[in-house]
Amino acid sequence: MKRILITGATGNIGTELVHYLCELDNGSEIIVAVRNVERAKEKFPNLSGLSFRLFDFEEQNSFDTAFKDIDILFLLRPPHISEVDKYFQPLLKSAKNNGIEKVVFLSVQGAEKSKVIPHNRIERLIKSIGFKYIFVRPSYFMQNLTTTLLPELQKNQTITLPSGQAKFNWIDLKNIGEVSAVLIKSFEKHKNKAYEITGTENKNFQEVSEILSETIGSKFNFKSINPISFYFKKRKDGIENGFAIVMTILHFLPRFQKEPEISDNFNKLTGKKPTTLKEFINREKDRITTPQAVY
Ligand SMILES: NC(=O)c1ccc[n+]([C@@H]2O[C@H](COP(=O)([O-])OP(=O)(O)OC[C@H]3O[C@@H](n4cnc5c(N)ncnc54)[C@H](OP(=O)(O)O)[C@@H]3O)[C@@H](O)[C@H]2O)c1
Incomplete structure (x- = not known):
């Protein structure tokens, strides 16, 4: 075996x-x-x-x-x-x-x-x-919305990142x-x-906050900040140094890169279509809007 x-x-x-x-x-x-x-x-x-x-x-x-x-x-x-x-x-x-x-x-x-x-x-x-x-x-990961970005989404209905207009897949x-x-x-x-x-959508965080607003039915905002302020904000939030650096790089570098390639590997390997952002937000609506939810 x-x-x-x-x-x-x-x-x-x-x-x-x-x-x-x-x-x-x-x-x-x-x-x-x-x-x-x-x-x-x-x-x-x-x-x-x-x-x-x-x-x-x-x-x-x-x-x-x-x-x-x-x-x-x-x-x-x-x-x-x-x-x-x-x-x-x-x-x-x-x-x-x-x-x-x-x-x-x-x-x-x-x-x-x-x-x-x-x-x-x-x-x-x-x-x-x-x-x-x-x-x-x-x-x-769509689930960044329901893990690392969740506390701020629940508290202020806001996403703060150093990503500017960069698109993510x-x-x-x-x-x-x-x-x-x-x-x-x-x-x-x-x-x-x-x-x-990959999924089928390349979207920046402004666009994602608009999908959140439409799907959930209340206003969500995106705020872009400079990478140094972002790094210190994460450290202040208690994020470990290595992770804070990787988070900063992963959200800042895409500003200088081409849009991500969209691949059909998921479909080829499983015969299925990947989840869309709208489907994901609908599925996770309660978690995003309920601060005290225990999962
Ligand atoms: N976020 C994104 O958008 C993205 C995109 C592409 C790739 N990635 C990559 O995906 C990876 C993270 O995956 P994930 O989100 O599934 O991680 P995760 O949810 O944070 O899970 C980390 C896992 O590692 C285990 N672990 C942590 N420290 C350990 C240790 N010292 N010994 C044994 N096990 C330990 C944890 O176990 P415990 O239960 O014991 O804590 C947990 O099972 C990273 O490499 C990241 O760069 C992320």
Whole structure:
């Protein structure tokens, strides 16, 4: 039986991926690699076939046991971990030494072009160590509206970012989870390829605030600020330094870049259409408008 190890399983993408993988691939053992097994078990109460292994990106002595007898590693970079040499080099070496040959890495759209982001270096590391790989390169998550941007949306019905008029391509995490499950299931067919996974809409934040206003029926605003003020605002909000830098770069650099490419990979790989922003906002309306909602 094939064994698939999922890092980041309790996060946004991981949760979706685990559900789709359990649905699609009942011939494999699906193992989640987590730093708190009890908390992870609570996250997946209805998935009885799932296995759990202790694993911590920041504890090198957790690697060997977690990586034993694994066929495919799904690797995700947690947002607060940006130091590739310190964390990913030892991790990938341990994976290789423990006999893992295949890695599916959750990267980001355009990673191959931008040497300043950690995903670029991780992709190169995976290739240079000699893994068979698939790089999943999604565009901008719709769920940023219901995670990092949510407190300000709920409190002031406002989005503040250093992004000016830059357009982002918007993708639903459910679509990323589903497509990642398809790619893992047919690894051999897709090996040593990179797939951009995008939605069908390129929109700037002014346009998105207008879609929010129309769909929800009350006024939402967008405020563009300079990147330095944005960085210090995030630090003041308690965001960890590495994550604040990545957030600033990811929202500021697109001002100087071409609009994102729109890809039909999601449709080709799943036979389905990606979620639209309007569908997403309709689905998540309650969460966006209810400050005390507990999910
Ligand atoms: N936001 C975007 O628009 C966008 C677009 C493209 C790509 N990406 C990339 O997507 C990735 C983030 O994915 P996500 O949103 O699914 O992340 P997320 O929701 O923040 O989840 C992070 C996961 O990593 C786990 N984790 C954190 N620290 C750990 C540690 N020390 N040891 C073991 N596990 C640890 C967390 O587990 P716990 O439950 O233990 O905390 C959680 O499962 C980033 O690499 C980001 O650059 C983001």
